[in-house]
Amino acid sequence: MALIKLTNISYDYPNTCGLDHLNLEINTGDFICLMGPNGSGKSTLLRILSGLETASQGDYQFDDQAITAAYLADPQDRQRLHQQIGLVFQNTDVQLFNTSVADEVAFGPRQLGLPEAEIAQRVTDCLELTHSSELRDRVPYQLSGGEKKRVALASVLALNPTVLLLDEPLNGLTIAAQQQMLTLLQTLQAAGKTIIMASHNFKQVQAVEPRFVIFNADHQIQADLTAAELATQPEQQAELLTL
């Protein structure tokens, strides 16, 4: 049974199409890389999966639960989904709003009402995991782009989600930091998490051998391939190198 099942999902913005009749199944432990041209719908899909938006049409099932506008309108149900699916935004500035990194990472667990000792442990663990321990007393707003990405990821991990959604997590990072981020995501996958990331960095991402879900400019899924399948398709690979 798939963890995530999208059936005929479309999303319409006021003047433009965001997604056009998507069908997609994602299993627990998958590592998926969403690729495609600018504006093809990758961020829109991540927003729908996270429950920030609901599809204009179609059916979204998460862990056998239909995620509908009515479901998301219920604060408890919405919180349950947000606990299970964490989104690291492309623009981390919209995600970071606390006055210290430690408070930023503690924010989600505090919202859940966890005991302070448990919160403190999660903050320490998630900062360590994201190589951000030395940032704990810094002001998030003043961090570098790469540091902000690590702290945003730590703050999402602090909720211990089953599924991690990341919108262009490699953007603005040095090659070394990109590799560090991918290694971390692989570690999380090995720990049982499901990883779904949007990226343009085919060369870097290729090394972690994800499943590639490739969009076309018409906001549809053009191909859904394992890394091994993609390796047998030089034309598709050449196209991904141009994104």
Ligand SMILES: Nc1ncnc2c1ncn2[C@@H]1O[C@H](COP(=O)(O)OP(=O)(O)OP(=O)(O)O)[C@@H](O)[C@H]1O
């Ligand atoms: N808030 C919005 N209002 C109107 N149209 C939008 C909005 N957000 C996205 N769109 C449009 O929806 C389509 C899909 O956009 P989306 O951001 O999902 O693409 P993307 O694949 O993530 O692009 P990129 O690679 O540039 O990040 C595009 O045509 C875009 O212009």
